[in-house]
Amino acid sequence: MDQSSRRRLGRTGLTPSPIGFGAFKIGRNEGVKYEHGYALPDEDACASLLNAVLDQGINLVDTAPAYGSSEERIGRHLASRRDEFILSTKVGETFADGVGRFDFSAEGVRSSIERSLVRLGTDRLDLVFVHSDGDDLAIIERTGVLDTLVEHRDRGDLRFIGFSGKTVEGHLRAIESGVVDCLMVEYHPLDERQSPVIDAATTNDVGIVIKKGLASGRLAPEAAIPHCLSPSGVASMVVGSLTAAHLEHDLAIANAAISNP
Numbered sequence: 001m002d003q004s005s006r007r008r009l010g011r012t013g014l015t016p017s018p019i020g021f022g023a024f025k026i027g028r029n030e031g032v033k034y035e036h037g038y039a040l041p042d043e044d045a046c047a048s049l050l051n052a053v054l055d056q057g058i059n060l061v062d063t064a065p066a067y068g069s070s071e072e073r074i075g076r077h078l079a080s081r082r083d084e085f086i087l088s089t090k091v092g093e094t095f096a097d098g099v100g101r102f103d104f105s106a107e108g109v110r111s112s113i114e115r116s117l118v119r120l121g122t123d124r125l126d127l128v129f130v131h132s133d134g135d136d137l138a139i140i141e142r143t144g145v146l147d148t149l150v151e152h153r154d155r156g157d158l159r160f161i162g163f164s165g166k167t168v169e170g171h172l173r174a175i176e177s178g179v180v181d182c183l184m185v186e187y188h189p190l191d192e193r194q195s196p197v198i199d200a201a202t203t204n205d206v207g208i209v210i211k212k213g214l215a216s217g218r219l220a221p222e223a224a225i226p227h228c229l230s231p232s233g234v235a236s237m238v239v240g241s242l243t244a245a246h247l248e249h250d251l252a253i254a255n256a257a258i259s260n261p
Contacts, residue, residue, distance in 0.1 A: 005255040009235040010207030012160045012181050014126065016086050018229055018254035020060030020209065021053045021247065022240035027063070027070025030098050033216050040069075041242055047077040052244035054084050058251060062209075062238045063120075064090035064131055065112055066100060071119035079121030088209075089116045090131035090164060092145065102133045104143040113152050128152075129162035129184055136163075136170020146179055164211065171197040175204050182207035184238070188215050189227045202233030210237035221250050226257040 006015040026046050029038055041049060050073070053061065061078070063070045071089065078085070091112040094101050103112075116125065130145050139145060140163075149161045163174040164184035171194065174180040183201055185194040187210050201208050213228040214221060221239075228237045237254070241247050 005258045007232070007235040007258065008207075009209070010182060010201065010233075011205040012127075012207055014086055014160070014207070014235075016060035016209070016236040017058045017251065018236055018258050019058055019225075019247065019251045020062050020086075020088075020236045020238040021050075021058050022211070022238040023061060023063040023070045023074060024067045024240045025242050026050070026067075026073050028066075028068030028095065030068075031095070031100065036217070038242060043073075043076075045242075046073050049242065049244055050074065050077045051081075053247060054078070054081055056244065056248045056251060058247060059085045060088065060209075060236050060238070061085050062088040064093065064129075065116060066090070066093040066095040066131060068095060071116055075119050075121035082122055086126045087120065087122065088127035088129065088162070089120065089125055090129045091116075091149070092131040092139070093133070102131075104130070104139050104145040106144040106148045109145055109148040110152070113157055117157065124156060125158040127160050127162050127182060128158045129164040129182070132163070132165040132170065134166045136165040136167045137173055139165075140170065140173050140177060146177060150179055162207075162209075168193060168197055172200055175200055175206050180206060182209060184209045184211050186210070186212045187228060187234075188213045188219060188224050190215055190219065195231075198231045198233055202231070208234045210234055213237040214239065221253055225250060225253045229254060229257045230261070 160181040162182040
């Protein structure tokens with residue numbers, strides 16, 4: 001892949017592909033916000049998709065405990081290629097029996113990291129985001145989640161700390177914390193409320209990854225992807241798909257947008 005179409009993810013120094021693979025759809029199809037339902041891929045289809053993702057130059061794979069069987073499937077099919085990609089997961093939310101549950105306690109975070117390492121078949125996580133329930137300020141100021149992530153970073157379980165929130169105020173507070181290396185924010189042509197966050201993160205050398213950049217499938221990639229990647233501080237946008245050809249198409253759009261701004 002042409003390195004000119006990659007941007008540095010803030011002070012992490014990581015250089016993700018401008019399109020990352022969001023691994024929600026390989027593990028969960030309950031309680032979803034997409035316009036159309038879908039069946040989970042079988043193991044052969046999942047293996048084929050995940051390997052195609054890496055083969056076509058996408059080197060950021062984003063998952064979470066709340067994404068059903070996503071972590072286990074990534075571990076089964078990509079553990080042998082672990083050094084080829086940036087692995088991102090989350091703490092704070094789980095999903096079981098059709099219900100999402102949040103736990104930002106120190107013990108909950110420790111258990112979550114330990115489970116993720118086993119499921120993903122790895123000895124280190126490149127990025128671990130706090131999976132916010134929307135009460136961003138309370139999570140940062142009233143729980144031990146960030147302190148616990150620092151402990152795990154210092155002992156080598158993870159490399160960099162992220163925050164995936166929902167509010168401008170929460171994201172700005174995450175930047176102010178001094179320990180958050182990367183933010184995952186929703187941003188697209190229909191919702192630019194996070195623009196001040198992107199600006200502040202860029203000023204403070206905090207990385208930015210865009211989530212829901214296609215508005216959960218409501219926006220055409222041709223228009224949305226260049227818009228999402230237009231701020232220079234945005235390193236990547238995560239896209240979920242069960243079709244390798246769609247991801248390849250999106251990556252081509254993103255490469256062109258960065259190479260020819």
